[in-house]
Amino acid sequence: MFVSENLNVNGKGNLTIGGTDTVELAEKYGTPLYVMDEQLIRKNCRRFNESIHKFYGDKGRVHYAGKAFSCMEMCRIIGSEGLGLDAVSIGELYTAVKSGFDVSKIGFHGNNKTDEELRYAVEIGVGHIIVDNISELHRLEKIASEKGKRPHIMFRIKPGIDAHTHDFVKTGQIDSKFGFALETGEAYEAVKEAITCENVELYGLHCHIGSQIFDIDPFEEAAKVMLEFISKIKNELNYEIQGLNLGGGFGIKYLNEHDPQPFEVFMERVSKIVMSECEKLNISRPFIYIEPGRSIAAPAGITLYTVGARKEIPDIRTYISVDGSMADSPRYILYKSEYEAIVANKADEKRTECVTIAGRCCESGDLIGENMLLQHAEAGDIIAVCATGAYNYSMSSNYNRLQKPAVVFVNNGESRIAVKRETLDDIIRNDI
């Protein structure tokens, strides 16, 4: 009935998430409010974990991409499910460290890491640093030698695959700011240099072709291209690449018409390609990593708002204004991303109106969504926007000096705050 499996309607006609009444959550914690369902996060982690082991055996690990949604509580949950972490800034690393996350299971990313970030990553001993470019390799060599350490690195490679998704979230093609190009020989030259480096160990290769991808073919293609490169390195340079990270990007259901393949199908197909290519190319099977972010976090989350003004413009449209905005829900203004919305306190009623949900920022483009089919909404009603668990809280801002909402986790009918709502003093905390 709803886009995410954890949503339902209770006897009062209210929307529930993971069995918890969303209207009660809005009353208890206020709105706007991010709500994350712990059980669905855990279930998604287990499905990825179980399928990588089922189809590829022991030589596989799932790294959750923290950019999708990160806070200390999320790191604790991910860690307790045995997943590793893809971190992309010193802030994400610090969050993980402070939460007690096993740093040896962190892959550290970034196309322009600062020296401070590299030093921190080397100091804490992250599992791998995913090196994006040659100058980073040189800086890391120097930092590692100063610290007397020999970090394991992977090279981020652009496999030259065009994934069919939004231009802003495509990353695998040659015209991308991320990684070393294969076509130009740039990646090969970098590998040649890295294997002679004294202070870093070239452990693996990494690729990520984009995000919100439904088609499994480009993932298979990318895996083939990467394995061919591994084989070339073995044959020509006599060097064995041990790890291969195939990135994240698995599409999820935001609208009822979306029909992503289950993760299990993805894992089965990609594992088969890796195994058959390794046999064909006569190379040993690498340790495989995947980095799902959205597919673990997005379906587990919703955002709750309270309706304020209602503006009916005859023959044009009806605006329903809510107490949130592009500051907490930035994906519509950025990508025109569509979501399912529900009037949470009327979830058992028919959807009778096609409305535009507007945010409260001083900006016309600040919409939560257009042409959304909703139950009749009046001031004081609660609107739930579904599948917002990824790239909403993590991309939120203080535009218009708005306070960021709280994040609440629900778990089998219980709720708890994981991130407090910002106060007015938080807004001026760094002002002098």
Ligand code: LLP
């Ligand atoms: N690994 C790497 C190296 C990545 O760059 C990303 C996402 C992921 C894994 C996780 O991808 P996922 O499974 O979450 O699709 N802000 C955009 C998405 C940007 C994705 C950036 N990289 C959005 O809201 O759609």
